[in-house]
Amino acid sequence: MNIIETHNLCKQYGGALRVAHLDLKVPEGCVYGFLGPNGAGKSTTLKMILGLVHPTAGSIQVLGQEMKAANRLPVLRQVGSLIESPSYYGHLTGEENLRIVQTLRGLPEKNIQEALQIVRLDGQRGKKVAHYSLGMKQRLGLAAALLGYPKLLILDEPTNGLDPAGIQEMRELICGLPGRFGMTVVVSSHLLSEVDQMASQVAIIREGELVFQDSLAALHGRSRHHLALRTTDNGAARRLLKEHSVPWQEEAGYLILPILPDEKAARLTRRMGEQGLGVLRLEERQKTLEEIFLELTGKAASL
Template identity: 80%
Template sequence: MEIIETHGLCKRYGDAMRVSHLDLRVPEGCVYGFLGPNGAGKSTTLKMILGLVHPTAGSIQVLGKTMDSANRLDILRQVGSLIESPSYYGHLTGEENLRVVQSLRGVPEKNIREVLQIVRLDGQRDKLAGHYSLGMKQRLGIAAALLGYPKVLILDEPTNGLDPAGIQEMRELICDLPRRFGMTVVVSSHLLSEIDQMADHVGIIREGELVFQDTLETLHSRSTHHLALRTTNDPVAQALLRDRGLPCQEEDGYLILPILPDGETARLTGFLAENRLGILRLEERQKSLEDIFLELTGKAASL
């Protein structure tokens, strides 16, 4: 079951199309990484999913219901969110802040104690929120989003500004939610390394357009191995290899070849030596996820 679906979702501000014909598919019970450079349209998309921004065109379904004026409140009762930065009253303690949200949402008072434990703030419940560190404020915001134990949790850049220890804590918390509570978590980020350690499914957006959407495993499969060869005369070597039926192409001063068995690689180097070509360098390489991300977001590449 798809917990969130969008069809042809668009948002235009003046002459600028910030989100263009987006078709998101978020499976139930997953951590969905919504990835893209700053300004790609991630926050605008999440705000439309939450009904905070009205789409220019397209439709949104959340939990099987269309997000519109008739269904919005019913949907949002089952959705928690933290968009951009957490809101809090600095003169109130962490627990008092959550009590305000608990009263507004009409959820049981015991949930306050439980969510403070989930986000590891139970030891800081009596401290003024204004004195919290940035990481503690982020966790307080997530605690508020969790108060009603939503079926869907939407987090916009939750690790922004955190130190390495805070990032690790946030990552562990997010990964734990689907397993412990059956939640579906949508988390946006501009950092591929973060999404790579949290998500099961990934959507990559570039200039408002979706350029990749599939499992993280499928994204990793694009990271293929190849051989990089440099000789004393690459144009001659390229011609000889092609005559031999071996596909290769020049790239940044190297000839790029497919991965070969060891025996075939040895025969290849011997063949080049017989033709008076010296082997200057032969490397096995693998395209990194960062390279793939830059191809998808920095060039006109799509799947």
Template identity: 65%
Template sequence: MANLIETKGLCKSYGGTLRVKDLHMAVPEGSIYGFLGPNGAGKSTTLKMILGLAHPTGGEIDVFGKRMNEKNRLDILQHIGSLIESPSYYGHLTGEENLKILQTLRNVPEDNIREALDIVRLTSQKDKKVAHYSLGMKQRLGLAAALLAHPRLLILDEPTNGLDPAGIQEMRELICDLPRRFGMTVVVSSHLLSEIDQMATHVGVIADGALVYQNTIERLHEKSEHHLAMRTLNNAMAQSILTHHGVANEVRDGEIILPPLEDAKIAQCVTLLADSSIGVTRIEERRKNLEDIFLELTEGAASL
């Protein structure tokens, strides 16, 4: 799978402080790439550099196999849609009139307006003044503007920010549908772990300006350290018996931690302890969730 975006050693310094540090980012074509990190980690700065809105202090950016520079920037941006921070609009105009201005500026067919409104489910509200739109409707109008020119690449910076649960779900469904329906590649940044988990096929985790993880979302979940937790009425004796019979274990926070075991092996362990008159009060299967993994990767620096 080819990469639509590749950065090599990307850096950005503000006031002598590196905000983005030696970033090697790879976004596969056709993916939904979740760019995950705490607030202030460098997500927006990175996306602005990819769009040519901020000049890198060092490093290289390739988009569609072309180097992002002053010579290629406009040609590259013709095939990118973006929504960075909050959407801009004319409140005294309707949703359709706002898109009409952008359609004229971008010189795309007028039919694209109808199609974009349909994609973001604003057709019934197209004649309403944007000043009277809800926050969720304004976000959807911003997404419609980003989709107007049928981009190959869509870059969304915190698109669910400030939305209520219903608005978050609606935006998530819209984003998940884009690669399947239109073959788009989507980069979506967020500090909401559950959102990235439900949307992304690939993920990059940034902390303090540095990329600390990059791979598929499935590989991230594989870091979950699946284990069993057992409680007994005599942990010291239970641990001694299990160790004697070759069952790996350790005591942690008043529980005996066991590796993943098949049902027959678990039953055997319980029988061993029962035969020694040690009551087993609880056995639980546990797995770290995405939030635990994220906090470990970012060394607790998240702003959740």
């Protein structure tokens, strides 16, 4: 079952379509990375899924039910979220902040201590939140989202502004949630390196449009090996490659070839030498995930 499905989801502000015909499918029990440059429409999409923003067109299903005014609250009781920055009362302790959420939602009191333990704040529960570090405030926001042990957890840029230690801590917490509690976690980010270490499923959007959606393994699969060849006369080299039925593309002074068996590569270089062609470079290359991300989202996109 897909925990979230959107069909032809659109959001227009003024004359601009910020989210365009989005079809998302979030499988149950995974960490789903929702990627895109800053301003691509990630937060707007998550707000529409949570019913915080009304779609211009399209439909949204969450936990098998269509999100609409009549059933929004019953559906959201099974959803936890942390959108943008966490909200808190600085003059209250972490425990007191969670108690307010627990009371408003009618949840068991024991959930407070359990949530604090999950996010490793049980030793700081009596400290005023104004004196928390940024990472501790993020973890308190996560604790509030976890209070009701939701089936679906939506986190918008949860590592934003954290130092490396805070990022590592948040990443470990998120990665452990599906296995420990059977939750499905949707994590938005503009950093591919972060999602690469957390997610099993990935969607990438650019200017509100979906440009990739599949498993992380499939995204890695696009990082194909190839050979890069540069000679003293690439024109003559192209003719020789054509004679041997080797496809090629030209890129920045190199001839880009598929991976060849060692014998065929040796035969080609020997023929080039016989024809007076100097092989300046023959190297094996592989696209990085960052390069694939840039190709999908546009060279000028911010990482």
